[in-house]
Amino acid sequence: MSDLINVLVFGLLLGGIYGLVSIGLNLIFGVVRIVNFAQGELVMLGMYGSYYAYTQYGLSPYVSVFLVAPAVGLLGMAIQRLVIQPLHNESNMQIFATFGLLMMFENIMLMISRGEAKSIGGDVGAEVVTLGDMKFSLVRVVTLVAVTLITIGLHFFLSRTMMGKAIRAVTQDKRAARTMGIHVERTYLFTFGIGAALAGMAGAMLTPIYSITPTVGGNFILAAFAVVVLGGLGSVWGAYWGGLIVGVVEALAGFYIDPVLRSAIWFLIFLVVLVVKPAGLLGQVGAEEVGFREQH
């Protein structure tokens, strides 16, 4: 029984990580309506960025996140402006473009790091928090707390601020939003920036947890797709709960069946949701509409 609780808690903590990585992706999906294959790479860049800040300047990732996240956010805006915007109605070419970015980022980091895995290791990552006779990694708990706070923060941002409302309007109906005077392209730019910054933030917070390799982004992207689809496109809370569910399911399957099945789990979730209830749990827009409902 305590095994089960352990697994469940581990799953929740894992789910927190997934949620963190997926929130930015979900925002971008919902608004810009594109599949950003390179999202995982933005997380990876965030990880390398905060690693660098740690080794060069001794900054804890929880501090450098305030530098790393905006930096990645700016990169995201550049990507949106230079690569995504010109392809705005060509979903097939977007696949090529964002996958190409994936390959570029991954391999440029490979060239720079020469394939050595880096890790912050030891001190920061090893702390545990004890609850009864169960031990949990502190950084993972912090991450879960962080993603909860971030989700709440985003929720308020989207419902209370002008830009947030603009984002929600564009998510629901681009054409109507335009006629209401909302500058759609600028909203895209901003949203991509936020989505990228969230990815960078995720990277910084994951630095104490995972060892950093150029391919670490690829490890997350499939899970992130599953989370986003399960939670529902365009829904910030969807990404949050979706992340937790995916984490728990993966932990359970890993414990009771075989850990190597992770990617199969993500894939099954992805497929089942899209076939059974494409809108996901809390989706604003149906998954089958993304990229093909003609919005002019």
Added chain:
Amino acid sequence: MASTNKVLMTYLFCMALAALPMLLLADDAHWLNILAFTYLMGGLAAAWNIIGGFGGQFSLGHGVFFAIGAYLTAQGVIRFGWSPWLTMWPIAAVAALVAVLISWPTFRLRGPFFAIATLAFNEVAFVLANHFDSFTGGPRGLMIPFKAGFAQMIFRDRWQYALLMFAFVALVVGISVWLRRSRLGYYLLAVREDEDAARASGINVLSVKLRGMAISAFLTAMGGTLFTMYLRFIDPPTLFTLPEVGVKFALLALIGGIGTIAGPLLGAALIVPFENTLRAEMANALPGLNLAVLGLLMVLAALFMKRGIVGAFEDARKRWLGQKGDMP
């Protein structure tokens, strides 16, 4: 519209041109190797092009069919000594069947989501290949011992492999030509352009997609067979690494001209030698350079050259001749 004879002549002429390098490089083992790979990748890109270019369904999971061809062929040879010439065909049929089974639920997903699903298939297949090591040799892979002989499809000389690969690309391109002029080919184009309009025109969209996918998977698996008999060593990373396999097929088609007949082979002719050189010169100094460059090319092609080399030629020709193609 061209007559059948004219099309046939054009095809034979172009294939003869494509075969020329084999004669010119007959003695250079290094370049014959690159040539063989160019033909093979060209054929694989052309196979992808059938569903990706004609049909507009961007599968990133063709590595799965490639691997089916590879693993089944290898086991056939290693365990039973079966000749790949014979096993190639039923194995490809198995791949086609698998393709239909996995595409059936996923074809209802559109555009990027279909791509993600195929990506996920590739990922799952990779995990399975590592796991079922009694069949696949797991992470250590499978090795086919060298035993030269035509029946074994193992040749001593590079030029024989080059010829084999050339036959493969000639076959795939020939099938593409035939398909493009058939009802199924036109239906694939219609599905690509507008599914609703296709349905209103009496086209069973799902059936057309499945048939296109089956043909594409069949030919891709054949490529997997040939690859296996050439390298005589396969392992999961070799077969499932997307930028090397599944995505590369699509990339070559894109650069050459997606949806065209000549595009895939042209793309291969441009990229394979180039990448080979990059890898050979720089691999030690800068690991991953070749893939970073390919990634950049992909982005640039998607932005600026979406109709590829063939498209660029057609644009130039139109400007030169000032035609819109009207009838007198």
Added chain:
Amino acid sequence: MSQAMLQVKNASKHFLGLKAVDAVSLAVHPGEIVSIIGPNGAGKTTFFNLLTGQLAPASGEVLFEGQAINPLPPHARARLGMGRTFQISKPLIALTALENVMIGAFLRDAPLSVARDKAMVVLEKVGLARLAMRRAGDLTLSERRRLEVARALALQPKIMLLDEVMAGLNQSEVGQAIELLQGLHAQGLTFLIIEHNLKVVRAFSERVVVLDRGRHIAEGSADEILNSPAVIQAYLGDGHMGKGGTDVQPGSVTAGARA
């Protein structure tokens, strides 16, 4: 009275609680031209989609030549003889005009040369033969609409369902289009059209059906309908009068007009 070619019985469709089509019944007999009119949002295109199979009705039946076709998908209905055009025209952009029509022709004939020849004949019929090798993406709006009609014609349909095929055309283009459609009708084709342009309705309809907010509110000859107070109310109430001019004026309500 000959058996109806297309019969709809109490078809309904709702989206999220909103009744887009509310128990609409309709019959179209062989050789007839029936128009569907109504203010924007009346559910006309949704109704069409129920007929062509793009959407499934929540309740009600659709019969084609006596056969219940509710379970049939759009491509099967095309095969049965229903040709359709779309409100926002959908040419197959990268293909030539000829290839576009061939896509339709292939339904009846698989060999390339046969399909091509038949497609050429159809292109001549609609007056686009000169543009056969032109890329569909390079055609003007009027040409695209013609092309879509041609593609549907190549199916050798028994009935043509045209959704606002005149939208966006200028006066002379509308005139040419009406001529084309009248010619096709004279050759035995049945028509069910959605139209906003009441001049077209007057020139090219035997019977007019009026939908408003998903409900069938009136049916009759063009004269009867365009002078009916209920219809005028439906249009005026929404502030829409249709494109291309209309003869409907408040003062033309006559005492004997049918409601």
